[in-house]
Amino acid sequence: MLEEDIRITKSREAIVQAMDTLLEQKPFRKITVNDICRTAIVGRTTFYAHFEDKYKLISFILQQEQQRLEDIILNSPPEEVILNVLLDILENKKLYYNLFVAEVSDELQRLLQDTFNSFFTNILSVCKSEGVQLACETLPPLVAFYTTGVVGMIMWWTETDFSMPAEEVTSCLSSLLGYLWE
Template sequence: MVNQEDPRVLRTRELIRTAFRDLLQRKGFDAITIKDIAQEATINRATFYAHFEDKYALLDEVTEQAFHERIPEQVVNAQEFTDDICEQLIIMTHQYIVDFYRICRIDSNPMAKLVDDKIKKLLQQTIENIFLRGEDRYRADVHHIKMMAAMTGSAIYGAAHYWLNAGEKSGTGVLTDIARPYVMNGLGREIFRR
């Protein structure tokens, strides 16, 4: 068992993640092998497998790490889901999707689905945490809050993903002007009341 707190382990994991990100830009996910990652990270295959089950587990971790690095501190600490928080999440989600699809050469449907599902899940968890910290948490049960977070996350993700695929060049200001009112109107305060 690898000690996850050992500085050598942390350095090795970072080498692996960096190598993987670099390879994603050059080769695309389907073409990358564990041997490629190990060579790029200057480790052996056994070391890779000591840290990750396979390249899918590595993709999952890289996706999550990149998502958490992008969340603005104001969103992380939000006590309420406001217009400003909603706008920040829309912009962050859009930029995250742009980076993954354009920079990382998502060249396979299975990879795209894995990344999309992971982003949706992380977005939902972020929104759920804000809802649970908010003043309305006593008016709704946890399942209700989880459902609202899922719907809100899906709306934000769907709008950001559509904007990318439609090739919109108008910028995220137009995207937020369209999506934010839709999301916020759907979250009217009466939704949390029973």
């Protein structure tokens, strides 16, 4: 039984890795299940045993990416969160470009919004509990404002093919969000 579980796990990992590899080369819409199977060295039956279609596979990969970004947020000092997220995106820029900019930027926006929403909820709750004068007493609209601003800046940066160094984008955002780190 354990041996079978290892084979299943390895097949799933190979399929996910194949999609990652293919996303480094071309946009998601041009990737076929046959491409994935050929790259992963698995049959179509194996692919369909793990994922309903390439959209379920990409959904699984996006959930993993969101978890990675949330781990960065949880393990970084607040003032370094944005830089660390930007550096992670830059490190995987070909993947981000082919997955998000070439066609489905709404998915990137959703992934980043979900990730930063919890980050700003936590930061602003702490600020409020410590008596910091916030621009708005009600947190949800303030969280939405900051999240949308940061995500908008990251989307712009990605869509302009990372036209500014990550440190410069971080500096700009830090100036806008400065009081949150104090």
